[in-house]
Amino acid sequence: xxxxxxxxxEHTLSGGGLPPSLLYNNLTFVEECGALVYASRKDxxxxxxxxxxxxxxxxxxxxxxxxxxxxxxxxxxxxLHPDHSLLILITTESATQLWAKESPLGLVPHNGSNGNGxxxxxxxxxTGVAHVLVSTNKGVVIFAEFDAxxxxxxxxxxxxxxxxxxxxxxxxxxxxHDSPLFAVTGDSVxxxxxxxxxxxxxxxxxxxxxxxxxxxxxxxxxxVAANGAGKLQVFDSRTGEMRVEICAHSxxxxxxxxxxxxxxxxxxxxxxxxxxxxxxxxxxxxxTLVEPIATQHVPNVLPTGAAFRADGTQVFIAMYDxxxxxxYALV
Numbered sequence: 285x286x287x288x289x290x291x292x293x294e295h296t297l298s299g300g301g302l303p304p305s306l307l308y309n310n311l312t313f314v315e316e317c318g319a320l321v322y323a324s325r326k327d328x329x330x331x332x333x334x335x336x337x338x339x340x341x342x343x344x345x346x347x348x349x350x351x352x353x354x355x356x357x358x359x360x361x362x363x364l365h366p367d368h369s370l371l372i373l374i375t376t377e378s379a380t381q382l383w384a385k386e387s388p389l390g391l392v393p394h395n396g397s398n399g400n401g402x403x404x405x406x407x408x409x410x411t412g413v414a415h416v417l418v419s420t421n422k423g424v425v426i427f428a429e430f431d432a433x434x435x436x437x438x439x440x441x442x443x444x445x446x447x448x449x450x451x452x453x454x455x456x457x458x459x460x461h462d463s464p465l466f467a468v469t470g471d472s473v474x475x476x477x478x479x480x481x482x483x484x485x486x487x488x489x490x491x492x493x494x495x496x497x498x499x500x501x502x503x504x505x506x507x508v509a510a511n512g513a514g515k516l517q518v519f520d521s522r523t524g525e526m527r528v529e530i531c532a533h534s535x536x537x538x539x540x541x542x543x544x545x546x547x548x549x550x551x552x553x554x555x556x557x558x559x560x561x562x563x564x565x566x567x568x569x570x571x572t573l574v575e576p577i578a579t580q581h582v583p584n585v586l587p588t589g590a591a592f593r594a595d596g597t598q599v600f601i602a603m604y605d606x607x608x609x610x611x612y613a614l615v
Contacts, residue, residue: 289558289580289612292598295320295331296608297338302329304588304602304609305351308403308454308496309539311589311602311609312356316368319385320609322589322602323351328374330385331609341372341383349376353403359384360408363432371414371430375401380418382406382430382438389430390438398424398443399451405467407457417455417467423447425455425469427483446485447471454509456498458521459544463504465521470495470509478507478524487524491517497540499549501563506572508549508563510537516551518564518574527564527572533557539590539602546596548577552587558601560614578614 297303302324304310312321320331326348328341353375361367364384372383377400382389394401399422408414416438418426426443433439450471457467467479474491493511500507500521507519514533519526533553542549547565552558560578582603589602601610 286576287560287578287614289578289599290615291610292613293611294608295333295600295611297329297331301607302327302338302340303605303607306586306588306604307353309353309355309541309589311539311541311591311600312354313591313593313600314356314358314370315594316358317370319356319370320591320600321354321356321370321372323354323374326350328354328372328383330370330372339385341374341385343374343381343383343388349378351376352401355404355406357406357408357414360410360412360414360431363412363414363430371406371408373404373406373416375404375418377401380404382416392418392426392428392440394420398422398426402452403455405455405457407459409461415457417457417469419452419455419469421451423450423452423471425452425477425479442483444484446477447475450475454495454498456500456507458500458504460500460504463500463521465500465504465507468498468500468507468509468521470498474511476509476519476524478519478521489519489524489526496537497551499540499542501542501549502547502565505566506564508540510540510551512536514553514555516561516574518572520567527567528574530574532559532561538587541590541592541599543592543594543596545594548592548596550590550592550599552590552601554586556582556585556587558582558587558590558599560599580612
């Protein structure tokens with residue numbers, strides 16, 4: 285029998301008027317900093333769950349744009365001071381900005397033929413470099429880096445129009461640096477692209493629905509896509525071949541989060557259900573095993589984000605227009 289969720293803490297957001305926006309994957313938890321990060325309309329919010337303080341990044345004036353996506357990661361050791369520092373990636377239609385908790389670090393403008401900003405991804409490497417992916421509503425995927433290079437620490441490396449003219453709606457950089465897969469991107473018409481370490485697409489897959497979320501799991505061997513039909517699809521990351529398709533939800537999946545320690549993902553959808561799934565370690569005799577291990581229904585809400593604690597025993601859930609983040613234990 286699947287396990288369920290037990291509410292253990294409500295992280296109420298001080299200051300009021302800062303509920304999560306209705307965006308895909310609108311929550312990140314960086315364990316080392318004890319920080320929850322999400323977008324609230326035109327603001328990026330950092331919630332320190334230990335100090336119980338809410339910080340609003342000073343990203344502009346009252347005329348600033350709506351945020352369309354934000355995400356965060358731990359900065360590479362030695363790149364920023366102190367060592368346990370946040371790197372926050374904020375995307376609006378006109379630019380993608382890279383921030384530390386208190387100050388801007390650089391930006392990629394969106395203008396001209398490349399289109400407006402859609403979503404992004406960021407991951408830190410052991411070599412002191414943070415890899416960044418930025419995407420647009422005209423199908424352009426932009427690769428950038430942030431490191432200790434003087435004068436140009438945040439710089440664009442390349443841009444590829446891999447998704448034709450279709451908006452890129454989901455992106456993920458591979459946190460497993462020994463894997464040949466570098467990134468996965470998905471778009472509004474269901475096209476998935478798999479990118480190699482040279483930042484070129486080496487495989488693609490055509491699905492029938494908008495891709496809403498992506499994760500790279502199992503040491504980089506598999507990629508998981510969520511879509512507007514409520515399906516989860518598991519792909520071999522070396523070939524782009526689909527191994528498993530699951531009718532996971534009855535409505536759009538809004539969020540998909542991954543826990544490395546337990547090799548599990550959690551999906552949250554417009555039907556109000558959250559489900560934790562075990563991911564395959566390998567394909568055995570042609571079988572790629574994915575199983576539900578916990579589920580919870582939260583009525584009358586629209587989930588916008590989910591994030592695991594590092595050990596996978598607890599999960600944070602963000603809901604649209606709700607001035608709190610709920611933390612659940614898996615029981």
